[in-house]
Amino acid sequence: MKNKFTFEIVSNQGRARAGILNTPHGPLLTPLFAPVGTQAAVKATTAAQLKELGASLILANTYHLYLRPGDELVAEMGGLHAFMNWDGPILTDSGGYQVFSLADSRRIDEEGVTFKSHIDGSLHRLTPEKVISIEENLGADIIMAFDECASPYDRDYNERAMKRTHAWAERCLRAKTRRDQALFGIVQGGVFPDLRRESATFISSLNFEGHAIGGLSVGETKAEMHAMLEVVDEVLPTQKPRYLMGVGTPQDLINGVLRGVDIFDCVLPTRLARHHAAMTRTGRLNLMNAGFARDPNPIDDQCACYTCRQFSRAYLRHLIVAREILAGTLLSIHNLFTLVNLAKEIRQAISVGIFDQFAADYLSRLEDPENNDGAGLSREAD
């Protein structure tokens, strides 16, 4: 239904859910993986290529677009959908993570954050009200409340940042004026179960249309991330969608869905592509490797993406060695397809009640699941 958000869970298996999230720009089938278009462009790929590889939801970064080209310019050009030519659903983050990881000279107070642009050093101030105004100008279907993302192991800082995130969440809800955007609140709390529980309880007590889990994949271990997801999963209401921010290796998707997550995003597939690495169902391949120079096989002979249907490892290696831009495009298409398609396979497995087995098989096929995780790369803007 146009202009109306609904979320319906169509099947369950354990904590894993297959759902439909309706948005003004069409339905989203969950679980799903959203490619990241930091600056209103998924790096090295066209909208047509994203459609062809099966992407449904695209993420864009509020912090970057506020600084350049500016949210008012985007609004003047008809909003993000028209500007970047994506007629499907779009999600914008809150800019919180970028302010705390990218900007210079941050000064945080209860009202908001003052910082210098990483692009030109210009001075800016973001408050919850300002962030909602920016996200309303950008016009994504799903928008995020402004949050403060703390270093995962610093308990005092996490307590303060969580309280600020809660106060800002209430202000974001009050500031919102558009009815055609779904606002999600963000759960924080670092690696501390009691803080995560408190945050999930508070955020879900407010009237958000969905819940995001922030402050993970920022340096903690996989075991800690999984423990936090389990704590949060117990508290969050099942009938609202859950979005695990900035997380996206194949094993993360499996482990997230096992713990009740519906939506994932990550820069990893496009970033790895620019570093010559292909994500496959059995681990990563560095295609720069001389061993691929005369390899006539595709990256993955079971993969149905454009790159694997048409090009050999030998050709991809040649493009990398010859520094052809096309290497980044072809690897991005493959890596994005791997995650987008994995989410679809997970959905299918849940629907027919075989997800537990699917998950066990998938994780066991990965040669080295704990080392292939891309921690540290995952939450940053691409």
Place this chain on the structure above:
Amino acid sequence: MKNKFTFEIVSNQGRARAGILNTPHGPLLTPLFAPVGTQAAVKATTAAQLKELGASLILANTYHLYLRPGDELVAEMGGLHAFMNWDGPILTDSGGYQVFSLADSRRIDEEGVTFKSHIDGSLHRLTPEKVISIEENLGADIIMAFDECASPYDRDYNERAMKRTHAWAERCLRAKTRRDQALFGIVQGGVFPDLRRESATFISSLNFEGHAIGGLSVGETKAEMHAMLEVVDEVLPTQKPRYLMGVGTPQDLINGVLRGVDIFDCVLPTRLARHHAAMTRTGRLNLMNAGFARDPNPIDDQCACYTCRQFSRAYLRHLIVAREILAGTLLSIHNLFTLVNLAKEIRQAISVGIFDQFAADYLSRLEDPENNDGAGLSREAD
């Protein structure tokens, strides 16, 4: 007809011709513009995008592919068509131009050229026989004889280079073993009408399947280039295809066809794209220009390319300013479409007998045809 080269002129208007060149990988409708895939990749575009924008013939560079990844590797991978996934016709140049413009420490003798690779300084020697062997390994449909490209105004050097090119042309014909490749001889002679006449006479006396015109768009004026085309046009037999090497602005296509040329190639469209410039039917636009920041129009509202159908100047400028790789891809698609499609429009105009008027209208629409020519950019490998 598979495995057979034929060239048929289906209509004429003055010196302009509309033809069909049959190759083992399908028919080519001439006049045509061939995108350049220097290293077996047209920069920043996929084969699927090239098909969609209407490209028929793709050029690849013998010098570059010989050095990297090596012609033997390409042969082992099934030849260029399989390697780069282009199932249409491919043309390879002879490497001559690159040896004389890119390589280090050249030493030319009557037998061939010894030079150092511009990539790693390694020592190499190309002779006519070696070049044919490389081009047979690469396996393009249309291949070029090894030639020496001289500085256009040096008469003595042009005389010597022309004689060497003629001797090498005969040796290339003798060295050729594959029957599924068409070998073209190259006319040289700088800006000197008598040398051009002599070269065209000699080259066309041999048994080539087509004729290329080399050593133009290398620093001479447009008037000189046109004069040389007219001299050569008088001598070359009309029933064989003519290829003007490395030339490709919109006005060059018009002026070349007016002087009997059938095939063009140039790196200009993809190179300009990486420098933020769009080729349009009325001249060039630098999309970095601040005036485009809030411009909701496409590059050219009469253009049917993917970029113009889907994206605004404002968005393209944003991608350029934000240094997104996608800018290069979208501008390459537009610029390549502009030339590929112009050649199709020229063919249509010849077929219905209105090419003279079409040419006059087109040239008068260009704001500054003589300054917008990209001379000096045009012959280099991309």
